[in-house]
Amino acid sequence: MDKLHSLYNFLDLAGTFVFAISGAVAAKQQRLDLFGICAIAFTVACGGGIIRDICIGAIPPAGLTNWHYLVTAIIASGMTIGLYAFVQRLNHPVQFFDALGLSLFAVTGAQKSLAYGHNAEVAVLLGITTAVGGGVLRDILLNRVPLILEKEIYASAALLGALIVVLGYYTKILSSDWISLIALITCFGLRLLALHYRWNLPNYSK
Amino acid sequence: MDKLHSLYNFLDLAGTFVFAISGAVAAKQQRLDLFGICAIAFTVACGGGIIRDICIGAIPPAGLTNWHYLVTAIIASGMTIGLYAFVQRLNHPVQFFDALGLSLFAVTGAQKSLAYGHNAEVAVLLGITTAVGGGVLRDILLNRVPLILEKEIYASAALLGALIVVLGYYTKILSSDWISLIALITCFGLRLLALHYRWNLPNYSK
Amino acid sequence: MDKLHSLYNFLDLAGTFVFAISGAVAAKQQRLDLFGICAIAFTVACGGGIIRDICIGAIPPAGLTNWHYLVTAIIASGMTIGLYAFVQRLNHPVQFFDALGLSLFAVTGAQKSLAYGHNAEVAVLLGITTAVGGGVLRDILLNRVPLILEKEIYASAALLGALIVVLGYYTKILSSDWISLIALITCFGLRLLALHYRWNLPNYSK
Numbered sequence: 062m063d064k065l066h067s068l069y070n071f072l073d074l075a076g077t078f079v080f081a082i083s084g085a086v087a088a089k090q091q092r093l094d095l096f097g098i099c100a101i102a103f104t105v106a107c108g109g110g111i112i113r114d115i116c117i118g119a120i121p122p123a124g125l126t127n128w129h130y131l132v133t134a135i136i137a138s139g140m141t142i143g144l145y146a147f148v149q150r151l152n153h154p155v156q157f158f159d160a161l162g163l164s165l166f167a168v169t170g171a172q173k174s175l176a177y178g179h180n181a182e183v184a185v186l187l188g189i190t191t192a193v194g195g196g197v198l199r200d201i202l203l204n205r206v207p208l209i210l211e212k213e214i215y216a217s218a219a220l221l222g223a224l225i226v227v228l229g230y231y232t233k234i235l236s237s238d239w240i241s242l243i244a245l246i247t248c249f250g251l252r253l254l255a256l257h258y259r260w261n262l263p264n265y266s267k
Numbered sequence: 268m269d270k271l272h273s274l275y276n277f278l279d280l281a282g283t284f285v286f287a288i289s290g291a292v293a294a295k296q297q298r299l300d301l302f303g304i305c306a307i308a309f310t311v312a313c314g315g316g317i318i319r320d321i322c323i324g325a326i327p328p329a330g331l332t333n334w335h336y337l338v339t340a341i342i343a344s345g346m347t348i349g350l351y352a353f354v355q356r357l358n359h360p361v362q363f364f365d366a367l368g369l370s371l372f373a374v375t376g377a378q379k380s381l382a383y384g385h386n387a388e389v390a391v392l393l394g395i396t397t398a399v400g401g402g403v404l405r406d407i408l409l410n411r412v413p414l415i416l417e418k419e420i421y422a423s424a425a426l427l428g429a430l431i432v433v434l435g436y437y438t439k440i441l442s443s444d445w446i447s448l449i450a451l452i453t454c455f456g457l458r459l460l461a462l463h464y465r466w467n468l469p470n471y472s473k
Numbered sequence: 474m475d476k477l478h479s480l481y482n483f484l485d486l487a488g489t490f491v492f493a494i495s496g497a498v499a500a501k502q503q504r505l506d507l508f509g510i511c512a513i514a515f516t517v518a519c520g521g522g523i524i525r526d527i528c529i530g531a532i533p534p535a536g537l538t539n540w541h542y543l544v545t546a547i548i549a550s551g552m553t554i555g556l557y558a559f560v561q562r563l564n565h566p567v568q569f570f571d572a573l574g575l576s577l578f579a580v581t582g583a584q585k586s587l588a589y590g591h592n593a594e595v596a597v598l599l600g601i602t603t604a605v606g607g608g609v610l611r612d613i614l615l616n617r618v619p620l621i622l623e624k625e626i627y628a629s630a631a632l633l634g635a636l637i638v639v640l641g642y643y644t645k646i647l648s649s650d651w652i653s654l655i656a657l658i659t660c661f662g663l664r665l666l667a668l669h670y671r672w673n674l675p676n677y678s679k
Contacts, residue, residue: 091618096628096629096632100628111528116317116321116326116327116331117326118326118327120528120529120530121528121530121591121595122528125528125594125595125599126591126592126594128594131594174327179332180332182331182332182333182337183327183331183332186331187331197408201407201408201613202613202618202619203618204410205410206297206299207408216306217302322523322527323532324533380533385537385538386538388537388538388543389533389538392543403614407614410616411616412503412505412615413614422508422512423508426508
């Protein structure tokens with residue numbers, strides 16, 4: 062399973078990278094300066110995880126201690142600035158990796174909460190928070206209503222992923238690696254299908 | 268005093284319920300989807316308490332571990348969606364329960380901070396935070412200036428309630444249950460009078 | 474070095490005071506009421522430090538336990554309301570003290586993180602957070618894109634100050650008091666120069 066773990070590390074940084082790109086693009090569109098772009102990129106990439114770590118008592122938060130995340134966010138910001146025309150054409154790949162980041166953060170967020178000895182509800186709620194927290198902070202900082210609360214099935218996919226991790230943890234039917242993989246694929250697949258078919262949750266507006 | 272404690276538990280969930288309704292109504296008016304409505308309802312109901320618990324070191328926050336709160340918020344969201352026409356006509360009852368939630372959260376917030384061994388200032392500040400934090404988060408997420416900073420005496424009523432709890436704790440003139448009751452009634456009464464007579468703090472605008 | 478330490482305490486309260494003034498002025502312009510003005514003033518003055526303390530595990534946050542900060546924020550609010558015409562004319566002194574507060578909070582934020590045993594990255598990131606966090610919270614509450622992400626070199630000056638503290642801590646070339654003084658003067662000088670010559674980071678808008 063060692064290969065699987067290095068795969069996870071790679072995917073974790075890939076998720077961080079893509080979330081950072083989405084933050085940098087939004088910040089650039091708002092005409093923030095160099096520091097502002099890096100700050101928003103880092104916030105989107107690490108904000109959800111930092112809130113999770115504060116809530117489960119993992120002090121200091123991994124997003125602040127592990128330089129991999131900061132460097133990844135800075136590289137993503139640099140790329141967004143230097144290759145903006147290219148990044149703009151990346152719409153589909155960005156959505157693809159964003160869905161991957163969402164799934165991965167939901168799974169690892171729920172796992173880390175369980176690993177710190179917290180209960181099922183904490184794990185599900187903080188799995189969702191890890192996955193969507195950064196995007197919500199981005200929208201708060203850029204002064205708009207968080208997109209994820211309006212869009213196609215997004216946070217709900219994270220909910221499903223976190224739920225599978227928690228169910229697997231308590232039923233112990235499969236090893237935790239297999240459960241993670243299933244949760245990851247389910248969340249990722251649901252998000253891609255929702256994007257493709259424009260599935261939405263009902264919104265009850267008249 | 269056992270009856271009083273189950274009364275408190277009932278009032279705590281009643282406060283959670285009414286705060287969740289106010290969040291769900293605001294989210295519905297902004298045309299958020301099903302998940303968005305539940306998320307905002309939960310945030311309004313539990314956000315203040317979660318911030319308090321993080322600040323006093325009660326990890327993980329009760330709002331995340333105790334499923335009563337989550338279920339209450341989901342029921343309130345369902346009711347808001349299903350019975351919207353009815354909920355809209357509830358203006359006076361909602362204000363009544365909102366005032367009750369405000370008072371209750373101010374009192375329990377101050378008490379919990381004292382119970383964790385923190386000083387008078389922490390207890391007063393976090394009593395207010397517990398009471399108004401959820402509403403402030405709602406307004407941040409829905410992208411408007413927090414109402415509670417502009418409105419009739421609201422946070423000030425919470426300040427008074429928390430202050431009475433702290434004064435009672437240090438002077439020990441009465442038992443803590445009696446002090447809580449007095450604080451609750453004072454905060455609640457002040458808020459209702461402010462609503463009825465449209466009392467405002469001075470706002471110095473020209 | 475005892476004189477230096479009381480100098481630091483004085484500067485710390487001076488920074489708190491000026492940040493509180495900037496919050497109170499912004500809140501007054503938005504026509505918030507008395508409580509709203511005090512709340513925003515306190516948030517600007519102590520918000521960054523409270524976030525830092527939560528992240529490094531200094532529970533409860535100093536901003537909530539030490540009444541000096543609260544009283545300073547209330548005095549600053551009172552002064553802003555009572556002497557508004559006078560405060561408005563203070564533009565240059567306010568910018569001067571704001572730069573001083575920025576430098577001081579960046580230095581003390583980085584130092585406190587190191588004192589709690591955290592690594593260089595945490596110290597730099599939380600040094601910046603301490604310095605600019607209050608201002609970012611002010612802009613979130615007042616519903617605008619945080620100024621500090623758009624303006625002349627501001628957060629970058631805090632970054633430089635925190636960086637010098639951390640470099641000094643690890644190289645141990647000079648005593649920590651001298652390093653703090655150098656970091657303080659560098660950050661303060663850079664900010665004043667940026668204000669005077671309107672230096673900006675590149676912002677890549679087209």
